[in-house]
Amino acid sequence: MSIKLSSIVKRLEEVYPPNLAEDWDRVGLIAGRPSSPVDKVLVAVDPVEKVLAEAVAKGAQLVVTHHPLYLRGTSFVAATDPKGSLVHGLIENGIALFNAHTNADSATGGVADCLAQAVGLEDTRPLIPLDEHTGSGRIGRLSAPMPLREFASKVAQSLPACPAGILVGGDLDAPVSAIAVSGGSGDSFLADARRAGADVYICADLRHHPASEHLEGGKPYLICATHWASEWPWVPKCANMLQESFPEEIEVMISRICTDPWAARITPENKDC
The missing domain is CATH 3.40.1390.30 (NIF3 (NGG1p interacting factor 3)-like)
Structure with a gap:
């Protein structure tokens, strides 16, 4: 079973209305053809390479993230740039990308x-x-x-x-x-x-x-x-909403990959602050 991407986008925008987004924000469908069939969805916080790799490995046709890929405009999407490379990876693997940012903050x-x-x-x-x-x-x-x-x-x-x-x-x-x-x-x-x-x-x-x-x-x-970490608790909530909305048509998966930029916190031993 599957469902059109447009139906999932419609449901996401019902729950996280775009009009709740801040004026400076960019929310909605970033990449993907509305008529494309979807049977697996991955929900994550950030649209980054490791999340794309997880989506490819799990066979997802849609990634829903909290953060937008491009918050400001761009003139280039060459694969020589990390964000451009992500756009190419999405298209080459037939994966759509949707984000709900400040509209999901407020909803x-x-x-x-x-x-x-x-x-x-x-x-x-x-x-x-x-x-x-x-x-x-x-x-x-x-x-x-x-x-x-x-x-x-x-x-x-x-x-x-x-x-x-x-x-x-x-x-x-x-x-x-x-x-x-x-x-x-x-x-x-x-x-x-x-x-x-x-x-x-x-x-x-x-x-x-x-x-x-x-x-x-x-x-x-x-x-x-x-x-x-402060935004991740939304991920399972969004995933559950989508799964309950389309129980027979799609499988919704949760990304648990930490996409914070920090790899470690190192504190000095035997020193007082």
């Missing part, structure tokens, strides 16, 4: 909701709402307060393992309960997390100066995960 059941659920939040709502259920980030609460150190350990265990781990900023012994989250880069929402009354804000890619200046002003304390 109900999207990246933000999946991250909030992964770290155990209850009574969640959008941090920067578009309406009652959609918008950027989420804020909720823990079932019971716990020290920041204990909660950070829980976050590390709840997210997929990757070499870089997580970073924590704040009073490690302070009790925390109100938690804000945003998958991926999140320093633009630091002020929003503070205004919302969060004790902790979880995101990725925090830079030194914004994090330092923020913590000088107090809560929310910060937990900085890696970009891939």
Whole structure:
């Protein structure tokens, strides 16, 4: 059994409406013929070579990723360039590529909701709402307060393992309960997390100066995960949605390959920070 690519694209856009994407974003079908038949789908975070190799090995005709291949325009897709090589690999192997980026961040059941659920939040709502259920980030609460150190350990265990781990900023012994989250880069929402009354804000890619200046002003304390790990909880959710939407027509597979750029975290022995 199989189904046309256009039917899968339609379903993805129903769940992750393109109109929820930021103006600067690029979402939707990147490569592929809408009339092509699909019977195997691979869902991943990043459209990179190792994910393409996994799709080829597993016989997928469609890869669904969170991140776009080209966020900015390009004039060349020669195979001498890594992204151009990926385009050639997709076409040569008959594999379509679709992405849902900031529209999947904001949508109900999207990246933000999946991250909030992964770290155990209850009574969640959008941090920067578009309406009652959609918008950027989420804020909720823990079932019971716990020290920041204990909660950070829980976050590390709840997210997929990757070499870089997580970073924590704040009073490690302070009790925390109100938690804000945003998958991926999140320093633009630091002020929003503070205004919302969060004790902790979880995101990725925090830079030194914004994090330092923020913590000088107090809560929310910060937990900085890696970009891939903070967004990966969406992958199985998206895969399950597609499998339930087309139970007889397609097989949906989950990519568990860590596509963070970091290979290891090396800390000096017997040295105090």
